[in-house]
Amino acid sequence: xxxxxxxxxxxxxxxxxxxxxxxxxxxxxxxxxxxxxxxxxxxxxxxxxxxxxxxxxxxxxxxxxxxxxxxxxxxxxxxxxxxxxxxxxxxxxxxxxxxxxxxxxxxxxxxxxxxxxxxxxxxxxxxxxxxxxxxxxxxxxxxxxxxxxxxxxxxxxxxxxxxxxxxxxxxxxxxxxxxxxxxxxxxxxxxxxxxxxxxxxxxxxxxxxxxxxxxxxxxxxxxxxxxxxxxxxxxxxxxxxxxxxxxxxxxxxxxxxxxxxxxxxxxxxxxxxxxxxxxxxxxxxxxxxxxxxxxxxxxxxxxxxxxxxxxxxxxxxxxxxxxxxxxxxxxxxxxxxxxxx
Amino acid sequence: xxxxxxxxxxxxxxxxxxxxxxxxxxxxxxxxxxxxxxxxxxxxxxxxxxxxxxxxxxxxxxxxxxxxxxxxxxxxxxxxxxxxxxxxxxxxxxxxxxxxxxxxxxxxxxxxxxxxxxxxxxxxxxxxxxxxxxxxxxxxxxxxxxxxxxxxxxxxxxxxxxxxxxxxxxxxxxxxxxxxxxxxxxxxxxxxxxxxxxxxxxxxxxxxxxxxxxxxxxxxxxxxxxxxxxxxxxxxxxxxxxxxxxxxxxxxxxxxxxxxxxxxxxxxxxxxxxxxxxxxxxxxxxxxxxxxxxxxxxxxxxxxxxxxxxxxxxxxxxxxxxxxxxxxxxxxxxxxxxxxx
Numbered sequence: 001x002x003x004x005x006x007x008x009x010x011x012x013x014x015x016x017x018x019x020x021x022x023x024x025x026x027x028x029x030x031x032x033x034x035x036x037x038x039x040x041x042x043x044x045x046x047x048x049x050x051x052x053x054x055x056x057x058x059x060x061x062x063x064x065x066x067x068x069x070x071x072x073x074x075x076x077x078x079x080x081x082x083x084x085x086x087x088x089x090x091x092x093x094x095x096x097x098x099x100x101x102x103x104x105x106x107x108x109x110x111x112x113x114x115x116x117x118x119x120x121x122x123x124x125x126x127x128x129x130x131x132x133x134x135x136x137x138x139x140x141x142x143x144x145x146x147x148x149x150x151x152x153x154x155x156x157x158x159x160x161x162x163x164x165x166x167x168x169x170x171x172x173x174x175x176x177x178x179x180x181x182x183x184x185x186x187x188x189x190x191x192x193x194x195x196x197x198x199x200x201x202x203x204x205x206x207x208x209x210x211x212x213x214x215x216x217x218x219x220x221x222x223x224x225x226x227x228x229x230x231x232x233x234x235x236x237x238x239x240x241x242x243x244x245x246x247x248x249x250x251x252x253x254x255x256x257x258x259x260x261x262x263x264x265x266x267x268x269x270x271x272x273x274x275x276x277x278x279x280x281x282x283x284x285x286x287x288x289x290x291x292x293x294x295x296x297x298x299x300x301x302x303x304x305x306x307x308x309x310x311x312x313x314x315x316x317x318x319x320x321x322x323x324x325x326x327x328x329x330x331x332x333x334x335x336x337x338x339x340x341x
Numbered sequence: 342x343x344x345x346x347x348x349x350x351x352x353x354x355x356x357x358x359x360x361x362x363x364x365x366x367x368x369x370x371x372x373x374x375x376x377x378x379x380x381x382x383x384x385x386x387x388x389x390x391x392x393x394x395x396x397x398x399x400x401x402x403x404x405x406x407x408x409x410x411x412x413x414x415x416x417x418x419x420x421x422x423x424x425x426x427x428x429x430x431x432x433x434x435x436x437x438x439x440x441x442x443x444x445x446x447x448x449x450x451x452x453x454x455x456x457x458x459x460x461x462x463x464x465x466x467x468x469x470x471x472x473x474x475x476x477x478x479x480x481x482x483x484x485x486x487x488x489x490x491x492x493x494x495x496x497x498x499x500x501x502x503x504x505x506x507x508x509x510x511x512x513x514x515x516x517x518x519x520x521x522x523x524x525x526x527x528x529x530x531x532x533x534x535x536x537x538x539x540x541x542x543x544x545x546x547x548x549x550x551x552x553x554x555x556x557x558x559x560x561x562x563x564x565x566x567x568x569x570x571x572x573x574x575x576x577x578x579x580x581x582x583x584x585x586x587x588x589x590x591x592x593x594x595x596x597x598x599x600x601x602x603x604x605x606x607x608x609x610x611x612x613x614x615x616x617x618x619x620x621x622x623x624x625x626x627x628x629x630x631x632x633x634x635x636x637x638x639x640x641x642x643x644x645x646x647x648x649x650x651x652x653x654x655x656x657x658x659x660x661x662x663x664x665x666x667x668x669x670x671x672x673x674x675x676x677x678x679x680x681x682x
Contacts, residue, residue, distance in 0.1 A: 002470035005421070009445045011471050052664045080346070081533060089430030089489075090658035091450050095536065099669060104350045104533035106458055107450040107671075109432050117447055121462060128469025129343035130352050148430075148660075192422060192445035195436065317431035319489075323393045328440060330448075 004127075007224025009191055015178040016186040017126040018339070020133075021072025024293035025064045026285075027142070027168030034272040038293035039169070040067055046143060046168070054088060057141035057170075058097025060285075061086070064170035065101055065135060068292070072133065072174035073182050076101075079174065080131035083118040085109045086139050087166075087284055088148060093139050103135070111313030112210070112239050113193065114138040115171065115288040116332030120190040122175045123334075132177060139170035140283025149203065149318060162205035162243045164267055164282035171288025173296075185299035188306075189335040191221040195315065197328035203321055206282055207244020207267075210312040213329030214240060215251040217310055221333045222257065229259040233304040236295060237331070238287035238311035239267035241279030266290035287311040295336070302340030309334045345468075348565025350532055356519040357527040358467040359680070361474075362413025365634035366405045367626075368483070368509030375613040379634035380510070381408055387484060387509070395429060398482035398511075399438025401626075402427070405511035406442055406476060409633070413474065413515035414523050420515065421472035424459040426450045427480050428507075428625055429489060434480050444476070452654030453551070453580050454534065455479040456512065456629040457673030461531040463516045464675075473518055480511035481624025490659060491544065503546035503584045505608055505623035512629025514637075526640035529647075530676040532562040536656065538669035544662055547623055548585025548608075551653040554670030555581060556592040558651055562674045563598065570600040574645040577636060578672070579628035579652035580608035582620030607631035628652040636677070643681030650675045 006012040024039045031042030041063060048059040061084065069076050082101060085108040086093040094107055110117040115138045122134035143153060145166035151157040175187065196213040214237050222228055229235065240248055245265050252259055266287045267280035291309060298304040312331040321327065347353040365380040372383030382404060389400040402425065410417050423442060426449040427434040435448060451458035456479045463475035484494060486507035492498040516528065537554040555578050563569055570576065581589055586606050593600055607628045608621035632650060639645040653672040662668065 001473060004470045005472065009421075054661060054664065080350075085450065087431075088658070089660065090428075090452065090656060092658050092661050095656040095658075095669060096661065096666065099536045099538055102535055104535050105671065106462060106533065109426065109448040109450050111431065121447060124469055124471050125465055128465055128471070129345045130465050130469070131346065132342060192447065194443055194445050195440045197440055315431060315436040317429070317433050317436070319430065320395060320433050320437065323395065325437065328436060330446065 006189060009220050010189055010224035012189040013127045015127055016188050017123045017175050018178060018183040019173045019185050019296060020176040020182045021068045021174035022184060022292035022296050023064045023067035023071055024171045024289040025060050025169060026289050030167055030169055030270060033270055035270060035294055039289060053141055053144035053147055054092045057093035057139050057144050060170035061093055061097035061139045064137060064172040068172035068174050074133050078133045079103055079135050080133060081106060082135045083108055083122045084137045085114045087145055110330055111315050112282060112284050113311040113313030113330050113332050114284045116311035116334055119334050120192055120332055123187045123190060126175050126177055134175050135172060136175055137172035138284040138288045140166050140285035142166045142168045145283055149316060159278055160204045161278050163278050164206055164239060164241045164280050165277035166283035167270060167281045167286040169285035169289040171292040173292060183339045184296045185336045186339055187334060188337045191217055191224060191333040193217040193331045195328045195330050197326055199326045201326050203316060205243060206314045207241040207279055208247055209314040209327040210329040211240055211244040211247035213331040214248050214310055214312045217331040217333045219255055229257055229262060232262055232306050232308050234262050234264050235259050235308045236264045239282035240265050240312055241267045243279050299336055299338045302338050305338045307336045309336055347530060350561050351530055351565035353530040354468045356468055357529050358464045358516050359519060359524040360514045360526050360637060361517040361523045362409045362515035363525060363633035363637050364405045364408035364412055365512045365630040366401050366510060367630050371508055371510050371611060374611055376611060376635055380630060394482055394485035394488055395433045398434035398480050398485050401511035402434050402438035402480045405478060405513040409513035409515050415474050419474045420444055420476050421474060422447060422466060423476045424449055424463045425478045426455045428486055451671055452656050453623060453625050454652040454654030454671050454673050455625045457652035457675055460675050461533055461673055464528045464531060467516050467518055475516050476513060477516055478513035479625040479629045481507050481626035483507045483509045486624055490657060500619055501545045502619050504619050505547055505582045505621050506618035507624035508611060508622045508627040510626035510630040512633040514633060524680045525637045526677045527680055528675060529678045532558055532565060532674040534558040534672045536669045536671050538667055540667045542667050544657060546584060547655045548582040548620055549588055550655040550668040551670040552581055552585040552588035554672040555589050555651055555653045558672040558674045560596055570598055570603060573603055573647050573649050575603050575605050576600050576649045577605045580623035581606050581653055582608045584620050640677055640679045643679050646679045648677045650677055
């Protein structure tokens with residue numbers, strides 16, 4: 001076991017990679033929420049000038065990628081790899097949206113935990129010396145997700161209180177080696193999650209599917225790093241929403257951890273108290289745009305010193321669900337530290 | 342740029358990771374082909390004791406994973422991460438098949454190039470010191486693939502000559518650090534591919550979709566490593582089939598490379614001259630089981646000294662196809678060297 005291996009499932013970087021550029025591109029509804037001012041671009045056309053919902057989502061990725069590279073200031077040539085994925089079957093948004101970027105691509109899927117997975121892989125590539133700069137990103141789109149996972153939009157189905165609203169948006173970060181200019185935060189470590197299945201079968205309650213996986217990733221992180229909630233300014237999950245939040249806090253409480261005071265969920269935050277979104281926002285894009293648009297700014301300013309960022313995913317598939325399967329969860333934690341001492 | 346970075350898109354490992362265990366589990370048709378004796382397990386039940394095609398494919402993954410770990414001799418505890426994926430929407434086979442493995446999972450998608458992608462990521466994790474042992478794997482299943490991408494089996498559609506037959510099988514390798522026992526071959530380097538889109542729209546001709554991406558990966562590999570066909574015992578693509586093979590050789594010939602004498606395609610090989618399979622085998626499992634069952638044995642014995650293994654993927658989605666999109670390709674090359682001097 002090398003020095004970089006921390007506990008059972010974690011990595012502590014010896015030379016922590018740095019997020020040196022970030023970008024968030026969102027839709028109108030996200031732009032009208034309480035974090036609207038934080039995002040780099042708000043696109044009013046739900047199809048983003050494209051022909052289909054999938055095309056629209058791909059265009060969000062393309063824009064976020066270009067903008068993150070511009071913000072990083074390293075130049076497109078310096079980007080060696082892209083690690084990207086989305087919720088759609090065969091990663092349609094990434095597969096088509098990133099063609100014109102012409103970069104070697106590692107396609108990844110971790111449902112809504114994808115931003116945690118892509119940052120984890122990209123960080124290891126950079127710290128391992130395999131690349132100077134790697135772009136890590138993901139996206140989601142309300143309409144492409146509803147079309148794939150739930151009902152046709154025209155059907156206007158009723159949404160229960162536990163349901164969440166898939167965020168239309170793409171978030172991207174450029175990860176560079178330690179000492180890179182324009183640093184926003186350092187990636188001190190990662191805790192990669194296992195699939196956790198509590199047998200939940202309610203597609204309208206993704207929070208309940210994901211909360212056990214989030215709890216597992218957070219507790220494993222504490223154990224691996226021999227820490228507890230007290231050393232973090234925030235512990236931030238991806239898209240548990242109001243229902244998932246309660247379950248997560250309950251599970252952690254039963255394990256002896258009280259994180260309520262420092263807890264935040266991107267899904268609960270992104271739309272504020274908009275009644276249409278019920279339990280909150282969700283989708284790969286939710287935690288990705290909140291990271292790029294808000295969380296990294298708090299770290300860059302030094303307002304927050306240490307954040308555990310835990311995107312959460314529900315491994316929902318229409319086929320497996322219709323075959324009677326449960327919806328397992330997975331979550332990947334990223335330990336972010338401010339560069340301001 | 343560090344010493345590990347080779348050319349524009351490649352990595353040359355300073356301390357090459359080693360494949361220290363491998364396993365292949367296939368279906369009846371694959372077992373009856375010319376390589377039947379090479380595979381570890383031949384499963385006669387197309388549902389592998391499960392209820393659905395997706396379940397069956399997940400069970401193939403679970404078996405291949407367990408067997409590869411046994412063959413590696415490192416013990417399950419030593420496996421730090423799993424890098425796995427498949428063709429199905431939301432990676433159903435990996436998401437459900439690998440739950441009981443209880444290992445941190447990086448889900449990946451590169452269509453039928455997935456084995457190249459998972460080996461690439463796993464190799465960087467091991468060589469970078471982030472893990473002692475990583476399991477890299479993938480699968481496909483004829484029936485789950487037909488159901489998702491083409492027609493219901495009961496419809497008994499006619500298959501054109503250019504079509505391929507999705508392999509039912511899962512291949513897995515355990516990758517360990519240099520010096521690991523039971524070494525079968527070393528991973529000397531990788532060349533990660535870009536998405537290449539020649540605008541092909543024929544879902545019954547995957548070979549034509551993928552051949553340009555394979556050519557791009559192979560030429561990039563030659564350029565990055567400053568080599569040519571003469572230093573390889575074999576250059577082996579994943580599942581181009583008879584049609585894709587001709588296109589690949591033509592493209593390479595036009596670029597000044599003649600690889601015909603050392604060229605092999607797992608898809609052309611796996612079923613021999615079975616007329617039912619038309620242009621050959623395909624699917625993530627095709628190159629994965631041929632690697633685990635045959636290619637690694639040739640390297641382990643020293644029969645082959647150096648092989649460029651290039652799994653090839655067609656980024657086909659039913660949704661994007663029905664929306665009028667083309668089928669872009671991607672290919673990831675892995676440079677394998679024999680440990681026998």
